[in-house]
Amino acid sequence: MLHSPVLNWLTEKVRRLSIGTKISGGYTLALGIAVIGTATGILIGEQYYDQSRMYAEDAREEIRLLSRLETTLLRAKTHQQQLSNLLRKSERRQEEYFHIIENYAELNQLWSEFKSTEGQTKNSKVKEFSEEIRLVKHILQNHEKTIDAYLRQVEVVLKQLAQPKLTTEEYKGAQKLILKLNTGSLPLEIDHMSNDVAALTHLAYKDYEKEEAKSSKAQRLRLQIIGVSMFLSVTSAIFLSMYTSRAISQPIKKVTTVVQQIAQDSNFDRQVPVTTEDEIGTLARAFNTLIQQIAAYIQELSQKNQQLLQTHEELSQTLENLQQTQVQLIQTEKMSSLGQMVASIAHEIKNPVNFISNNLEYANNYTQDLLELVHLYQQDYPNPTPLIQHHIQAIDCEFLAEDLPKILSSMKMGTESLRQLVLSLGNFSRLDEAEMVSADLHTGIESTLLILNHQLKYGIEVIKQYGDLPLVECHPAQLNQVFMNIVQNAIDALQSAVDQQYKQIMIKTQAMTSNQIKVGIRDNGLGISQESIKKIFEPFFTTKGVGKGTGLGLSISYQIIKKHQGQIAVNSQLGEGTEFVIVLPIKQSICPSTPI
Ligand SMILES: Nc1ncnc2c1ncn2[C@@H]1O[C@H](COP(=O)(O)OP(=O)(O)O)[C@@H](O)[C@H]1O
Ligand SMILES: [Mg+2]
Structure with missing residues (x-):
């Protein structure tokens, strides 16, 4: 050998x-x-x-x-x-x-x-x-x-x-x-x-x-x-x-194999073996330098990419914050002016309504008394003078005596509904309350329905299944805003279903655990498509025409529920209807929420 x-x-x-x-x-x-x-x-x-x-x-x-x-x-x-x-x-x-x-x-x-x-x-x-x-x-x-x-x-x-x-x-x-x-x-x-x-x-x-x-x-x-x-x-x-x-091809093969492997695995930590001092050795050294440079470039690139991603993340976050701030600003502005107006109108109407309502009682008593007196006169003086006789006939005194109590009674009812409306308006616009209070959600739902009553009374049946709810710690005006947005959307969906015969909104409340309640609002309207359902909580997403929808209702509602440490979810099937489910804690134990 x-x-x-x-x-x-x-x-x-x-x-x-x-x-x-x-x-x-x-x-x-x-x-x-x-x-x-x-x-x-x-x-x-x-x-x-x-x-x-x-x-x-x-x-x-x-x-x-x-x-x-x-x-x-x-x-x-x-x-x-x-x-x-x-x-x-x-x-x-x-x-x-x-x-x-x-x-x-x-x-x-x-x-x-x-x-x-x-x-x-x-x-x-x-x-x-x-x-x-x-x-x-x-x-x-x-x-x-x-x-x-x-x-x-x-x-x-x-x-x-x-x-x-x-x-x-x-x-x-x-x-x-x-x-x-x-x-x-x-x-x-x-x-x-x-x-x-x-x-x-x-x-x-x-x-x-x-x-x-x-x-x-x-x-x-x-x-x-x-x-x-x-x-x-x-x-x-x-x-x-x-x-x-062999002396020429062997080192070339080795270099080629390693270069191919590097290209396949993208493992730039590897080096081409330098087995000879000839041109192939020089080539292998040049490859090694190239590989090192590529590795350095890749590292630099990935760092730049990382920085870009971070910048992108930060920008997205900033954009989201900006949108939220914008929505909040709009909402705050809208609600404060709307709330102030509603509150001042309610306040202005409240006193005259009370005044009418209180005096209506007296007016009714006095009317009863006067009708009693007229009746006594007719008994004691059965033959009045022709002039009186003529006036009795002209005013149809019998009908008047019968109808006036009824009118007064219906006036009483009218003033009572007016009083309720004023109360609801007051309830609804409780914007000044910075601190959370314990409120009855049913009252809020009722006032919302009352405000929307003019849209509901023609053709939409509202079914209420109220459970036994405790008082919930919340900003009542904000939650009313949520109920209002959801019910308004349900009414819109039902109104656009022109051919639909039976239109219904079901409101269901129930206590779930010792610290959780649930409110479900369901309509049997057109439903929401799968594509839209992903975006409905995004600000400015609307399928309604210009002037009809702002795309802010649900995004604001989402923010409000989040601030209350609750959850809001939607289930919908095209052609069958939509249900919004809100889960809220009864006590805000962890962090106090701030008004939006
Ligand atoms: N009950 C519902 N039935 C069908 N679509 C609904 C319902 N509620 C919400 N939507 C859809 O969600 C979109 C966003 O609602 P919202 O944020 O309140 O904005 P807007 O009502 O101004 O369009 C609506 O445009 C509508 O397409
Ligand atoms: Mg809406």
């Missing part, structure tokens, strides 16, 4: 390289292996090849020399034998003579060549060619004399045959000489030598073949080295390309 300090060192080095250096380094390495391998292959192959070629060339030269030597030796023998046959034929003898001269010269030259080259060449390859060297030595040692003897004898023969025409003496001498040349030990020696040369030629052939084989082996070796270096270069190129692409 390569898990060694060297590998760690290498990994650390590579980590610090730029991508460009990694790629070019990889290419350089792969190409370097290819070039060095090929060059080495070519050089080594060439060297071996040249050497074997040189040896082969030497061997060829040697073969050529030896072959010629062998041929010359053979030819010498042949020419001598032929010469003995052709001695008498001067022309052919001459021809043969020249052949021998030629052969003599060649042999001489070849022999000296053999001596010089063979001695030299063989010295350089002592070990390899020991057999050959032995043979050369043998030839040089043993056949030197043969050659010398042969050459000397040939020289003698040649001298003898130098004349174109031979005397008999000369002819016999020549014949003797040629015979000696052909029959003595010399031909045998030459044969031996010829055999040795042939054996040497054979060895040289072998040499030659060996060197030829070596040179083709050198060719193969060259190809093999080139092939191996190519293979190594391709393998290293593949390995390096894989390693380089």
Whole structure:
């Protein structure tokens, strides 16, 4: 395994390289292996090849020399034998003579060549060619004399045959000489030598073949080295390309994965890992800076958003307060002027009504007395004067006596209702009461109904189901205002239901617990839509036309009930009717309410 300090060192080095250096380094390495391998292959192959070629060339030269030597030796023998046959034929003898001269010269030259080259060449390859060297030595040692003897004898023969025409003496001498040349030990020696040369030629052939084989082996070796270096270069190129692409792609993948995760979770606390010192490392660092900046921006944004929300909240609150203040102002203004007017009118009417009501009693008594007197007169004076008689008839005294008490009685009733109305007006406009008082809610409801009586008496039946209510601690005028608003709305709803036959308002009161009472006011009018029901307690919400509705009634009522620490709720069904339910505490134990 390569898990060694060297590998760690290498990994650390590579980590610090730029991508460009990694790629070019990889290419350089792969190409370097290819070039060095090929060059080495070519050089080594060439060297071996040249050497074997040189040896082969030497061997060829040697073969050529030896072959010629062998041929010359053979030819010498042949020419001598032929010469003995052709001695008498001067022309052919001459021809043969020249052949021998030629052969003599060649042999001489070849022999000296053999001596010089063979001695030299063989010295350089002592070990390899020991057999050959032995043979050369043998030839040089043993056949030197043969050659010398042969050459000397040939020289003698040649001298003898130098004349174109031979005397008999000369002819016999020549014949003797040629015979000696052909029959003595010399031909045998030459044969031996010829055999040795042939054996040497054979060895040289072998040499030659060996060197030829070596040179083709050198060719193969060259190809093999080139092939191996190519293979190594391709393998290293593949390995390096894989390693380089991994070294480049791995950190990119890591960066991409983390960036994707950050984008998915919006978790800007994370950081991209910086695993290399190259361009990807720079990219990762740039990403980290970007992520930090985004996180800072997001934080800043959320702070600004928070501030905005807070401002929005504050503004909404301010707006709501403003609306409430506006409503309160309108209401206070309206109620104070309306209440003051109602109170002053009630006060102004109260005394004359009391005056009429009180005097009506006397007027009735006096009328009774006067009618009694008239009756007595009629009894005591049955025949009055014609003038009186005529007046009695004119005024229809009998009818008058009968009708006057009735008129007085109805006048009494009228003044009584007037007194009640004045009382109700007084009750209704009890605005001056800043402190809460214990009041009978039924009285308030009754005065409200009385004030609205002119709208109720035609076609709307009011059903009252009053429970046994204790006195309730409250601002009576404000609660009357609430009853008034609700009943007025019920009347409006019933009046707008033109086709409806039976119109009814039911008012139900009951004590719920020891400190809670409930007032329910229900009509069987048109009802309220789901959409409107959400808004009916909002200031200025109205479905009535301009001049008819202000949209303030229920919002004021809501505020009043809230100030009384009570609750107001509405149940309504379109086409069936509407019910308002008010729950109030009997005693305001916790915090004293302030008038609105
Ligand atoms: N009993 C009811 N039946 C039907 N609608 C009602 C009833 N009471 C209140 N509403 C609806 O509530 C709205 C608000 O009432 P309110 O605050 O008194 O203002 P206004 O009477 O001036 O319109 C009315 O316009 C009406 O649409
Ligand atoms: Mg109203």
